Amino acid sequence: MVFGESGATEGFRTSNGTWARIERRNRWKINSAVWVGLEAAATIKNVRKPEWFQATAWIDEAREVAWRADEVELISAPIVGDLATMATLPDAWWTAVRESLAALGAHQTERVGMTQAHLTKRIGEIFPGVDTTVDEWRTAHADVHPGNLSVEGHLIDWEDWGAAPRGLDAATLWQSALPDPAVAARVQREFAADLQTRSGRLSQLLVCANAIRIAARRGQPTPLSEPAKAAAELLLAELGS
Structure with a gap:
């Protein structure tokens, strides 16, 4: 059994050779889009x-939670997991990810992955005065790492x-790679x-703003925050030109 980071999900192999994902949420806190994200995909x-094959959901009155079970294809390939592994991946891997994100970007959806308001708020908290108007939107996974x-x-x-600024998925992958300059540079080349x-x-x-804000909240630098500060200087110059 594999447990999710938040402690609200479990996953395991089924007797049918598929994968079951079980999720629970407080019934009054269900985000309808998130709740059906896997099915909608x-x-x-x-x-x-x-x-995705099938799902069922039910209310647990005793615990005041809602449960959902999804049955999906079992992916036996290991998760990349860390930058050391990512640095060793072949060219074919980068091509596959790039092609998947391109196909996803062209998919039409009414779902929302990130709003203009959220992007403006988060950037403005660290870099006030920046024109944050997004001029291109694409469908994004919104959590690529x-x-x-x-x-x-x-x-x-x-x-x-859901819909998000163009380049959001590449940017989140790049952020996760910031501690390794060579991998971060590879992300920049592949998704230029x-x-x-x-x-x-x-x-x-x-x-970058997210990484810097987290470090400030913790009161100490993180592996992401220092390279994010350096990268942000260049980005601000480019956006201002």
């Missing part, structure tokens, strides 16, 4: 991800996907078409 084509990618290029954890747009730069500035 079944409509997306040409993206490497677990196939080594823990949500398999070594065969599968994208997992589809709770939060998105990251070098205005919306891509704003997405990068957003993740």
Whole structure:
């Protein structure tokens, strides 16, 4: 059995050779879009991800929680997990991820992965006065990092996907790679078409602001915050030019 980071999910292999994901939430705190994210992702084509088969949900009156069980394709490929592994991945992996994110970006959806208001608020908290107007929107996974990618290029954890600034997925992957300059540079090269747009730069500035804000809240630098500060200086210059 595999437990989610928040302690609200468990996953395990079934006797049918599939994967079961069990989730529980306080019944008065269910975000309807997140609750059905995995199921809704079944409509997306040409993206490497677990196939969704079926689901059931029920209310637990005694515990005041709602439960949901999803049955999906079992992905036997290991999760990338860390930058050391990511640094060793072949060119084919990068191509697969890039193609999946391109196909996802072209998918039409009414779901929202990130709003203009959220991006403006988070950037403004650290970098006041920046024009944060996004000029290009795409459909995004909205949580791309080594823990949500398999070594065969599968994208997992589809709770939060939806429309977002172009380049958000590449930016979140780049943020996770900041402690390793070589891997971060590889992300920049592979996803340059998105990251070098205005919306891509704003997405990068957003993740830099998030890293800096977290470090400030903790009262000490983190592996992400110092490289984020250096990167933010360049991004601010580019956005101001």
